[in-house]
Structures are given as C-alpha cells and as structure tokens.
Amino acid sequence: MSETEVKPKKVKRFVPNIKKVSQNPQPLANGHRLCPGCSESLILKQALSTIDVPVITANATGCSEICFGAYPYTSFKTPWIHSLFENAASVISGIEAMHKAKLKRGELSEKQKSVKFLAIGGDGATYDIGFQWLSGALERGHNFVYICFDNEGYMNTGYQRSGATPKYSSTATSPVGTEIKGKPQKKKPLTDIIAAHNIPYVAQCSPSNFGDLMKKAHKAFNADGPAFLNIISACPTSWKTRPEKGLEILQTGVDSCFWPLFEVDNGVWKVTYKPKEKQPITHWLQNQGRFKHLLKEENAHLVAEIQEDVDKNWEKLLRMEKAFGKKAESITGVDLQ
Numbered sequence: 001m002s003e004t005e006v007k008p009k010k011v012k013r014f015v016p017n018i019k020k021v022s023q024n025p026q027p028l029a030n031g032h033r034l035c036p037g038c039s040e041s042l043i044l045k046q047a048l049s050t051i052d053v054p055v056i057t058a059n060a061t062g063c064s065e066i067c068f069g070a071y072p073y074t075s076f077k078t079p080w081i082h083s084l085f086e087n088a089a090s091v092i093s094g095i096e097a098m099h100k101a102k103l104k105r106g107e108l109s110e111k112q113k114s115v116k117f118l119a120i121g122g123d124g125a126t127y128d129i130g131f132q133w134l135s136g137a138l139e140r141g142h143n144f145v146y147i148c149f150d151n152e153g154y155m156n157t158g159y160q161r162s163g164a165t166p167k168y169s170s171t172a173t174s175p176v177g178t179e180i181k182g183k184p185q186k187k188k189p190l191t192d193i194i195a196a197h198n199i200p201y202v203a204q205c206s207p208s209n210f211g212d213l214m215k216k217a218h219k220a221f222n223a224d225g226p227a228f229l230n231i232i233s234a235c236p237t238s239w240k241t242r243p244e245k246g247l248e249i250l251q252t253g254v255d256s257c258f259w260p261l262f263e264v265d266n267g268v269w270k271v272t273y274k275p276k277e278k279q280p281i282t283h284w285l286q287n288q289g290r291f292k293h294l295l296k297e298e299n300a301h302l303v304a305e306i307q308e309d310v311d312k313n314w315e316k317l318l319r320m321e322k323a324f325g326k327k328a329e330s331i332t333g334v335d336l337q
Helices: 040-048 063-069 088-104 123-129 131-140 190-195 210-221 243-255 289-295 297-324
Strands: 055-059 080-082 116-122 145-150 201-205 227-232 262-265 268-271
Touching: 040 063, 040 145, 040 210, 040 227, 055 063, 055 088, 063 080, 063 116, 088 116, 088 131, 116 123, 123 131, 123 145, 123 190, 145 210, 190 201, 190 227, 201 210, 210 227, 210 262, 268 297, 289 297
Parallel strands: 055 080, 055 116, 116 145, 145 227, 201 227
Antiparallel strands: 201 262, 262 268
C-alpha cells in the first residue's frame, strides 16, 4: 500500500438488536395507503430503523410515492421529495452535492452534518425508466443509498410487465394465451448490473429475512459512496396472493434460490443466506395466481426451464463467492447493539 492510499477503517459488525433499534427515531409514520399485505412499508421500517440520524428521501413516482405522500398527507416525518418516475437518483444527487458544498463552507450544524441521503423507487423506476439516471449517479460517486422495491412489475397501473417481471409471469401486457405463456423474456439481473458499476456496496435482500436486510441497510447507510439495495416486495394485488401470506411467499423465493440473498462489499461477493435444503421452484410458483398456468401438466417443461435457470444462477453466485476466497471486509459504521 502506498503512502497516499487510505487504509479501510476497521469497524464493528452490526448485529440487529430489535429492542434497541426500535427506539431509534422512526422516519416513517404508521399511516399509509398501501394495499393490505404490501411489503414496501415493512421494508422501509426495517431499513430506516438501523440508523439514528436525519435522512432526506427522494421518492420516484410509483406505488410508494402515491401511498406514502398523497397530497396533502405524507407518511414521512423527515424531508421527503416526490421526483419524476425516472430521476429520483438525480434529485438526491443534487441534494447530496449541495450538502457537500455547504459542509465545505462551514454552513452546517453538527446535526446537519450527519444527514443521510436516500432514493427509493419501484422496479419500473429502477430497472427500466430511471436506469440511466441511476447509473449516472452511481458513476459520479454521490454518497447516497438507493432502495429498489422489486415487486416485479408496473403495479401502480395494473401490473404491466417490466424488466423485473419473471419469465412466464402472466401480466396485463403479457397475458397467457395460445401465442405466449406469459412474459417471454427473462428477468433482468439488475443487482449484478449495479455491482458492475464498482460502487462500495450492493446487496439483494428480502423482508422475510429481517436480520439480513437490516445488516445490509446499516452497511449501505455507512458506505463511503453510493450503495444499492435490491429488495423483493410482495404485491398481493397483482401476484394474486393472500395478503397475510406475503412474508411466507417471499421466503419460498429465498429458499428456492429464485431470489438469493447476497452482497458485494467493496467488490467482494458473499452469499449471506444458504438454505439448509434448497427448495424446488414450484414452492415459489404454487401460491401465486400469476403463475397458476405453469402448474398445468402441459406446461411442465416451462417449469423445468425456470428451474434450470434458477440452478444455473445459484451455481454462478456460489462460484463468484468462491472466487474471492475470503470474507468480505466490513464497511459498516459503529455497532448499534
């Protein structure tokens, strides 16, 4: 290491202490207009409970924006900005740049110096419409966290297919019929694509594994630069599932390795959850109405195709982890336990 290089600081690992983090200021109020069983409020509460400093949020147009901030009400107790569908990352980048300038000029109080910056959006705003804006913000190195609520479609407008929609999922724009059996294309591997930007921290999470999600959120908010969390979010309305079964269904996605939990911490890949017994993909498909056509005998070959893709992706992820051969160095802040 040269004299000019900065050695990464050694810090304690964050272990979620539910009793303690629940006493942190809660930026999100109890009231919202989300559908019963929607995971988005749960995701935000899990993520934001890991920090005890002020946060400014830019919210892309979508389910979360409408349900958290329908004028004249808002669910946020902290500064919250409704951006356009595509530019939440750019909006929060501008705020972060202003904060940096004011800090340099000595115009901020001690409390203001500790402010964190957050952008949130659904998969439509993140995988598709706002991707180039997000990519640019990451490349410029702005110090902010981006959380994607991945409910795998444009749910706010009636479930049209998006880049996040899984192959063979039935949607309003890829309905099951004689010509197609749902969306013909595969789901875009966005977490991998973001990791290719070589930013400090990238992770894939599920609210069904709250400890894992909270650890990753704490790392993200304490990263020295941009961080990205891709979080799967149940949508009972469009997935055609029972509202009270959301977390159980999400866990089947994790245990079948359809939605593996992993992180890329300063370039080091690590699988953060390995099922004791990997479940078949049918465990993920069987409780969702959008996949009911796949369970018919004549579509068994489509299920086999999905299973093969899941297995290949899981093996690829394990190879990525093995390639580094060491535990990822932590970039977290102080341990709040």
